[in-house]
Amino acid sequence: MIKKLRNKFILITMSLLAVVLAVVFGAIGIIQVRGQINESHKKLEMASRTLEPKQTPKFELGKPPEERDMGASFTVELDSEGNITALRDENYQITTSDVEKLIQAVTENESGSGILTEYNLRYLVSNTPHGTSISFLDIHQERNDIVSTVIISLLAYLVSLALLFIISLYLARWITKPIEESWNKQKRFVADASHDLKTPLTVILANLDIMEHNLREEAPSAEQFKWLESSRSEAGQMKILIEEMLMLAKLDDEQQQLATTNVNLSDLLTEQTLAFESLAYERKISLEEDIAEDVVIKGNEMYLRRLLQILLDNGIKYSLPDHPVTSRLKAENNQIILAISNQGNVMDKETTSHLFERFYRSETSRSTDGFGLGLAIAEQIVKLHHGIINAECDDTGMITFTVMIPK
Numbered sequence: 229m230i231k232k233l234r235n236k237f238i239l240i241t242m243s244l245l246a247v248v249l250a251v252v253f254g255a256i257g258i259i260q261v262r263g264q265i266n267e268s269h270k271k272l273e274m275a276s277r278t279l280e281p282k283q284t285p286k287f288e289l290g291k292p293p294e295e296r297d298m299g300a301s302f303t304v305e306l307d308s309e310g311n312i313t314a315l316r317d318e319n320y321q322i323t324t325s326d327v328e329k330l331i332q333a334v335t336e337n338e339s340g341s342g343i344l345t346e347y348n349l350r351y352l353v354s355n356t357p358h359g360t361s362i363s364f365l366d367i368h369q370e371r372n373d374i375v376s377t378v379i380i381s382l383l384a385y386l387v388s389l390a391l392l393f394i395i396s397l398y399l400a401r402w403i404t405k406p407i408e409e410s411w412n413k414q415k416r417f418v419a420d421a422s423h424d425l426k427t428p429l430t431v432i433l434a435n436l437d438i439m440e441h442n443l444r445e446e447a448p449s450a451e452q453f454k455w456l457e458s459s460r461s462e463a464g465q466m467k468i469l470i471e472e473m474l475m476l477a478k479l480d481d482e483q484q485q486l487a488t489t490n491v492n493l494s495d496l497l498t499e500q501t502l503a504f505e506s507l508a509y510e511r512k513i514s515l516e517e518d519i520a521e522d523v524v525i526k527g528n529e530m531y532l533r534r535l536l537q538i539l540l541d542n543g544i545k546y547s548l549p550d551h552p553v554t555s556r557l558k559a560e561n562n563q564i565i566l567a568i569s570n571q572g573n574v575m576d577k578e579t580t581s582h583l584f585e586r587f588y589r590s591e592t593s594r595s596t597d598g599f600g601l602g603l604a605i606a607e608q609i610v611k612l613h614h615g616i617i618n619a620e621c622d623d624t625g626m627i628t629f630t631v632m633i634p635k
């Protein structure tokens with residue numbers, strides 16, 4: 229339980245932090261990329277102004293020149309008929325035929341600015357007193373900068389997540405420590421109380437047997453026998469409750485080492501089905517089997533036997549008379565699948581979702597014996613074997629308990 233609580237805390241915390249960090253680093257990355265694109269536009273504008281008359285800036289001492297970094301660019305000036313009248317390519321080597329191809333590509337785009345992906349160039353079209361000028365800027369550096377920005381942001385994101393994960397592990401242990409201590413105290417109390425009560429109850433039951441034997445020799449009245457049987461019945465029920473609570477306390481111990489052997493579950497289920505035939509006969513219920521041969525699982529035989537006893541007893545106890553309880557067992561896709569079905573009263577999903585809770589009893593089961601611990605024990609046994617158990621009830625009241633355990 230504590231382990232699940234810690235994992236849930238870490239999962240929720242890391243999910244929230246992952247979303248927040250993704251938004252933060254994503255926003256920073258977008259801002260940086262937009263800044264690089266804007267810088268490229270400024271370079272294009274600077275390149276287009278170099279052909280305009282009287283636009284040469286007057287540099288002042290101690291101030292950086294405006295045209296300090298125009299990048300690898302060139303500008304083409306066209307007259308009103310589209311003929312090339314000037315080419316400014318001091319920092320870019322290009323032939324006239326290549327310039328004509330670029331002008332044709334710009335014309336086909338029908339846009340005042342954009343990117344020629346095939347040539348890795350960004351362009352800007354400007355109107356001049358003598359016609360049109362088209363400035364081109366090489367964007368290899370721009371793209372490299374964008375890729376670097378993305379990689380750095382991604383690395384920073386992953387490193388931040390890793391550091392926060394380590395911190396969340398520490399916080400999860402620190403936050404759940406008081407809960408863990410309280411839970412351990414509760415488990416110890418239940419285990420100790422169950423153990424301490426078990427001995428006096430055994431003595432009480434033994435004394436009741438002695439009393440019954442003595443009463444038989446003295447010709448007791450029916451009333452005396454009724455009181456004696458009532459006391460024995462209540463003491464027996466209390467002993468069952470204590471034994472189940474003690475077993476739950478043991479199963480709750482996450483640190484226990486499960487002693488496992490190769491268990492033939494087919495033989496074990498057949499054995500338990502035979503053991504419950506007399507009880508089923510008393511309730512006018514038949515037991516049906518569909519058991520695959522030699523289904524072997526590595527597990528604890530005592531716990532697996534108890535699991536089968538709980539499910540078979542539950543099926544017989546809550547089945548309607550003259551209806552069968554069906555047991556199915558097979559091995560499929562590297563896992564053992566056990567299903568036990570019985571015809572009972574219709575239950576909605578809300579009710580079936582609570583069946584494995586401790587001391588839970590549905591309205592239809594309150595008239596039968598039991599404490600609501602059997603299915604909780606079954607669930608813990610299945611979990612100890614790294615499996616899952618669930619209950620489903622169809623519209624006719626057929627309820628099926630399915631256990632899936634890896635081989």
